[in-house]
Amino acid sequence: MPSAPLTAGNSRVKEARKLSRRSVRTERRLFLADGPKAVEAALEVEGCVVEVFATVEATERYAAWPGSAPAWAVVDDRALASLSDSVTPAGVVAVCRFVDVPVSSLFLEERREPVTRPSLVAICADVRDPGNAGTVIRTADAAGADAVVLAGASVDAYNPKTVRASVGSLFHVPLAVEPDVPAAVAAARAAGLTVLAADGAGEVDLDHVGDLLARRTAWLFGNEAWGLPAEVAALADHRVRIPIHGRAESLNLSTAAALCLYASASAQRR
CATH class of the missing domain: 3.30.1330.30 (Ribosomal protein L30/S12)
Known part of the structure; x- marks a missing residue:
């Protein structure tokens, strides 16, 4: 019985x-x-x-x-x-x-089968909202990104709301937790990735970046409320703004991440 x-x-x-x-x-x-x-x-x-x-x-x-x-x-x-x-x-x-790994190991070619170099990575700097963090992980998974880094004072990757918002993608995409944002950016650059900061004050428009998106890229996303501080945005090779054609003040973080990641994914697959 x-x-x-x-x-x-x-x-x-x-x-x-x-x-x-x-x-x-x-x-x-x-x-x-x-x-x-x-x-x-x-x-x-x-x-x-x-x-x-x-x-x-x-x-x-x-x-x-x-x-x-x-x-x-x-x-x-x-x-x-x-x-x-x-x-x-x-x-x-x-x-x-826990499924996270050290940030340096995300970029080691020998840890992947078959051996490939990461082409698309999302680095979240001080992202505090668990729903946004989980949605970025889910979006990165859908866009075919190779890894996600929760950097700085970002939310706990294992917060129940983060896990639920990822809808299983937490287990699909390699993840690192790195308390030092410059260290996360340095690891990406050392692996040969171009670092693009999603920044409303960026000098390059997402619609007019040309071949830049086709490069192996690490996108740097900032906090929901205040975006990327100037000193963090300065770590990037280029600061890219998403054009606002209507009257909205800005875009939600996860929406901005989706536009940027999919723009890169499309360019890299052409």
């Missing part, structure tokens, strides 16, 4: 719930991936998933997944809700190991 689903008071559930705190995530280098897209993507990364918690309904719906997970625990609805910060939990949450 199957055992009863675990409750919110179960010790394993309680230990997993502690990962809602950044300090615990950092100490254990573990985080929670909430929802089927995130869990499915995490299960595709060897050694990433530690344990999956799922309701009876989700276990039946995703019947092929338990065989891919090192541990699969069936929990009741209250236990699952205690592990999710979603208003309407989707029934499945995974405990995962």
